[in-house]
Amino acid sequence: MSAAIQILSGLGGKGPAAIVVEAQGKRLLLDAGGALHPGEPITWASGLDVDAVLISHDHVDHIGGVAELPAQIPLYCTPLVAEALPPQRAWQPLPYRGRINVEGIAVTTGQAGHSLGGVWLHLDVEGGIFYSGDSCFESRLFPFDTPPPAHTALLDASYGRYDQPQAQCIHAIGKALDHPLVLPVPETGRALEMALWLAEEADQRHLPWAIDPIIRDNLAALLALPNDLRRKGLDEAIRAVLKRPNAVHPALWLISDRGDNPADWPHHRLLHTGYLTPQRRQQLAAGEVLWQRWNVHLRASHLVALANQLQAAQVAPLFTSLHADAEVAWRDLLGERFITQPSLNAPSATRPLSSLLLTH
Structure with missing residues (x-):
C-alpha cells in the first residue's frame, strides 16, 4: 500500500499552496492558500473532499483559501496562526514543535524559520512525507528544526535557483x-x-x-x-x-x-x-x-541540503517556475529525486523514522 499525493496548487510557479495526502483511508489537506493577486479566483478548492486541514503558517498564499472550505472540516494550526483564520472558524491546535495524531495519522511539527507561529509538517506514513511550507535556514530570529527522515519531500523553492547568502x-x-x-x-x-x-x-x-x-x-x-x-x-x-x-x-x-x-x-x-x-x-x-531581497525562503543550496538531510527519494520543488530550462537546472541539483508531476505516490517503506533532531 502507498500514500497518494495530489499537488492541487503550488507546483510549476508561485501560487496558492494546497496539497492533498491520502493515506490509511484518510485525506489530509496541507495548507489552503489564497490568491496572491486581488481578484484572482481560487480554483483548487472546487469539489474538494478531505477529512482534515493542516495549516503551516498564516501568510495569504497558505491560509487565504480557508474560507472556501466547508466549516465542518476539522482544521489544525498553531494558536498564533489561528488568529488569522476567518472569524468564528473552529480549529484545533498544532504544537509549535512536537507530535500529534490527526485522523489516525501521526504528524510531527517543527519550527520552519519563516514566520511567527509557522511550522513544517511531517506525516509518518510510507517512509515519511515532509512538507516545508515556507521555510528558511537564515532567519536571525526564527529557528529551523531538523525534521525526521522522509521518503518524499515537498519543499519551498520560492527563490528558484537563487543562492545569495x-x-x-x-x-x-x-x-x-x-x-x-x-x-x-x-x-x-x-x-x-x-x-x-x-x-x-x-x-x-x-x-x-x-x-x-x-x-x-x-x-x-x-x-x-x-x-x-x-x-x-x-x-x-x-x-x-x-x-x-x-x-x-x-x-x-x-x-x-x-x-x-x-x-x-x-x-x-x-x-x-x-x-x-x-x-x-x-x-x-x-x-x-x-x-532588495531579504531571505525568508530556502535558497537553492539549502533546499538541496534539506533534501539530503531528509534522505528523500523524491523531491518536489514548490512555488517556483518549472519551465524547460528550470527543469534542467533542478535535475542537475536534485538528480533522479526531482519530480514534476502533480500526482505521485509515496511507496511503502520499512526504514525507521528518527525522532526530532537538533535545531539547525
Whole structure:
C-alpha cells in the first residue's frame, strides 16, 4: 500500500499552496492558500473532499483559501496562526514543535524559520512525507528544526535557483538606508527580524525610525512564547524595541504591507524586500520603488541540503517556475529525486523514522 499525493496548487510557479495526502483511508489537506493577486479566483478548492486541514503558517498564499472550505472540516494550526483564520472558524491546535495524531495519522511539527507561529509538517506514513511550507535556514530570529527522515519531500523553492547568502542581502539594504525609506513587510514574517536589525542600524546612523503597532504586538507575542521558539540571545533586544517609542517624523519606517504605492508615501521611497506583484514589478522597472531581497525562503543550496538531510527519494520543488530550462537546472541539483508531476505516490517503506533532531 502507498500514500497518494495530489499537488492541487503550488507546483510549476508561485501560487496558492494546497496539497492533498491520502493515506490509511484518510485525506489530509496541507495548507489552503489564497490568491496572491486581488481578484484572482481560487480554483483548487472546487469539489474538494478531505477529512482534515493542516495549516503551516498564516501568510495569504497558505491560509487565504480557508474560507472556501466547508466549516465542518476539522482544521489544525498553531494558536498564533489561528488568529488569522476567518472569524468564528473552529480549529484545533498544532504544537509549535512536537507530535500529534490527526485522523489516525501521526504528524510531527517543527519550527520552519519563516514566520511567527509557522511550522513544517511531517506525516509518518510510507517512509515519511515532509512538507516545508515556507521555510528558511537564515532567519536571525526564527529557528529551523531538523525534521525526521522522509521518503518524499515537498519543499519551498520560492527563490528558484537563487543562492545569495543573507549577509549580502542585508549589506545591500544597508546601503539604501541613508535616504528616507518605507519598508512594507508581512507583519508576522520578516517584519520581526527586520525590526531588530533596523533598530540597530537607526542607532548607528542616528536616524529616527518607527514600526507599525501590529509589528510591535507580534514581537510581544513572540517574546511571550517559550524561549526555545526564538533564536538565543535576542530577548533584551526585543524588549528594547518594544520600549522604544516611534519617532514623530521617522526617516525609516517599517510597516505592515497593505498594498502600499509610491503615492501613499510622498516623502519616502518604498523599498520592497520580498515577492513583487505585477504592479510592483512595473513600478520597479519605472524606478518608482526600490527592491532588495531579504531571505525568508530556502535558497537553492539549502533546499538541496534539506533534501539530503531528509534522505528523500523524491523531491518536489514548490512555488517556483518549472519551465524547460528550470527543469534542467533542478535535475542537475536534485538528480533522479526531482519530480514534476502533480500526482505521485509515496511507496511503502520499512526504514525507521528518527525522532526530532537538533535545531539547525
